[in-house]
Amino acid sequence: MTGLGIAQAVPPLAARATAIGGSPVREILAVTARPEVINFAGGLPAPELFDAEGIAAAFRDVLAHEPERALQYSTTEGEPVLRAALAERTTARGLPTDADDVLVTTGSQQALSLLATALVEPGDTVLVESPCYLAALQAFAFAGARVVAVPVDADGGGIDPDALDELVTRERPKLLYTVPTFQNPTGRTMAGERRAAVASVAARRGVWIVEDDPYGELRFEGERVPWIASYDGAQDRTVLLGSFSKVMAPGLRLGWLRAPAALLRACAVAKQAADLHTPTVNQLAAARYLADRDLDAHVARVAGVYRERRDAMLAGIADALPAGSTWTRPEGGMFLWARLPESYDTTALLRGVVEQGVAYVPGAPFYAGEPDPATLRLCFVTQTPDEIGEGLRRLAKGLR
Incomplete structure (x- = not known):
């Protein structure tokens, strides 16, 4: 910057x-x-x-059987075994994904910072929901972005697609940031038809969507709504963020992003400058946990x-x-x-x-x-x- x-x-x-x-x-x-x-x-x-017992067992197993690997530097993109497991889970939830589509991050908050570095220049416009996840506002502000709120129809299930289309045309933003499922701070979920409409705007206008999903697995009732990234027209324009913080443990600081190849490479370069890689032992322990335990x-x-x-x-x-x-x-x-x-x-x-x-x-x-x-x-x-x-x-x- x-x-x-x-x-x-x-x-x-x-x-x-x-x-x-x-x-x-x-x-x-x-x-x-x-x-x-x-x-x-x-x-x-x-x-x-x-699941403190299960997580501790995963760490013990990794340190007992592959300590040299667990305590060594890793690749910036992430441990292959964890990337493969994340790709498998994402595919099982309706979004075909290869391990090469995934970048492991030090919490999903880092993913936001990497995307801001890769996509946003000072003075660029970023569109967000109103209200919006506070740390995302901070990440984009620190990148020098001009942050503009998109009108939200709470009764209709989220972002107003007509207002979004108008704002994209007028403001020429670099990206739209959204938490469409159990949003922070409101708890609301964007309806499926709204997601399809948002995907259509992104495809038609050529704007990136950053779809943050830290809470989506914590569903109490109702039917799961597909990711925006899975809708027609959105696959090449959407970055999907995920995290183990709410489903495994936040102290592990493990998140990931799924992105098209060129943007993923740009984020990997930014991450290499930020922290080289996410801690190897945490990645391997998470992969071991996924292999040995039933996270679902x-x-x-x-x-x-x-x-x-x-x-x-x-x-x-x-x-x-x-x-x-x-x-x-x-x-x-x-x-x-x-x-x-x-x-x-x-x-x-x-x-x-x-x-x-x-x-x-x-x-x-x-x-x-x-x-x-x-x-x-x-x-x-x-x-x-x-x-x-x-x-x-x-x-x-x-x-x-």
């Missing part, structure tokens, strides 16, 4: 960092470490559901617990929020999005809520354009149903 690019990127990034790290929102970070605080603010998987069965157990916790939050949310509030009913994932009446400002209210021993994330920082100050995000997966009930009672008291 040029010096000009950094200069352009820092002001919006600093402003957004202030929004999520300054008083009173900064207090989230201070209170979440206190055991008496019920934390709906984080986006952390429930640690008691990690584990994910199904986790999703069953998460469904109970979502249901507990839905059961108590009406009593916790002011009259006239609305909220989403996610079919999976980790998050519920709420909107209070227009007179409310969830950032200003946070201090009083924190004093009651509960925390949420105000919605304003998730917007690329004009924020909605009455919105907030609640994570429902980290606490038990009883803790969620108590947390909602505290939330009601704090909002009053």
